[in-house]
Amino acid sequence: MTQTIAEAINDLFVNYKAKGLMRDCGPCPMCQQPMMVFVNTQTGDDRSLPACPSCGYKESNGTKQHHEDLSVNALKNDAYNYLVNSSAIGDTDVLNKKFSNYQVVNDKQAQAKALAERIADKAASGDVVHGIFSGATGTGKSHLSMAIVYQVLEATHYKQKIAFIDIRELITQIKRGFKDQNIARHYDRVLDKAKQADLVIIDDLGSETTGTNSGDEASRFNLEIVTELLQARMNKSTVISTNLTSNDLINIYGERIVSRMMAHSQGYVMKFDELADYRIKGAV
Numbered sequence: 001m002t003q004t005i006a007e008a009i010n011d012l013f014v015n016y017k018a019k020g021l022m023r024d025c026g027p028c029p030m031c032q033q034p035m036m037v038f039v040n041t042q043t044g045d046d047r048s049l050p051a052c053p054s055c056g057y058k059e060s061n062g063t064k065q066h067h068e069d070l071s072v073n074a075l076k077n078d079a080y081n082y083l084v085n086s087s088a089i090g091d092t093d094v095l096n097k098k099f100s101n102y103q104v105v106n107d108k109q110a111q112a113k114a115l116a117e118r119i120a121d122k123a124a125s126g127d128v129v130h131g132i133f134s135g136a137t138g139t140g141k142s143h144l145s146m147a148i149v150y151q152v153l154e155a156t157h158y159k160q161k162i163a164f165i166d167i168r169e170l171i172t173q174i175k176r177g178f179k180d181q182n183i184a185r186h187y188d189r190v191l192d193k194a195k196q197a198d199l200v201i202i203d204d205l206g207s208e209t210t211g212t213n214s215g216d217e218a219s220r221f222n223l224e225i226v227t228e229l230l231q232a233r234m235n236k237s238t239v240i241s242t243n244l245t246s247n248d249l250i251n252i253y254g255e256r257i258v259s260r261m262m263a264h265s266q267g268y269v270m271k272f273d274e275l276a277d278y279r280i281k282g283a284v
């Protein structure tokens, strides 16, 4: 009986497997055919690293790690792409803000950082959390919000979809979209994704009210967009930074939305009031 070499090798493996000298060990990453390892018949332990009889691929000691690195890198790219394509960011400097470059030189900063880390842990675990950072401008609210983004991405091995929405920028771009279809389409998608993402930072909530008088057309338009977003985030993890007090929030967005958001925020609210403007007075 004539046999091709591949058939002869296959017969050999079938024979080895039947004798317990080899076992299948999952699909080959190159050709998807079963890979094999030699087995120690005395102990049952593997005697070799997996190899593919079909295409000759061999796993080396570093290969498994290499594959894990590749898949984490692919997820990392996806997560960063999602972040970039689903965010509204006015000042891109915020993209450089991490826990590692947040300085702690007083108790209040230590508390703020610890709280932000707890919010990140909770969001990464998949639980719904609403973090609220309130207080004056320049006190580090946006910095810590972005630090949470990077922390959650890392802790979840880049599996969460996260968006950073600078409210003023979102409104500005949506308005620019009135005159430019491409911009309109892009920010429609940004708003949609911000409603669905696993975690969203709503940065500078309330900034959309400055320069408008409540009740006028611009103010109603802004309120409609922001309310739509807040409503979508009521049961999804969200970090809000704002200059507004809780009474202001209730007056602007209504008791119903604000109290629903507060329900998930117990223990995750930080008033940055006692922190000086970092840009003017330095870190103390």
Ligand SMILES: Nc1ncnc2c1ncn2[C@@H]1O[C@H](COP(=O)(O)OP(=O)(O)O)[C@@H](O)[C@H]1O
Binding pocket: 097, 101, 102, 103, 104, 109, 136, 137, 138, 139, 140, 141, 142, 143, 144, 241, 278, 279, 283
């Ligand atoms: N503790 C800190 N360590 C390092 N930089 C800080 C700290 N607090 C604030 N900053 C920096 O000061 C600037 C203003 O902070 P930001 O987070 O934008 O304030 P807010 O959002 O409260 O207005 C940013 O450049 C930020 O990185």
Ligand SMILES: [Mg+2]
Binding pocket: 138, 141, 142, 143, 203, 204, 241
């Ligand atoms: Mg800010």
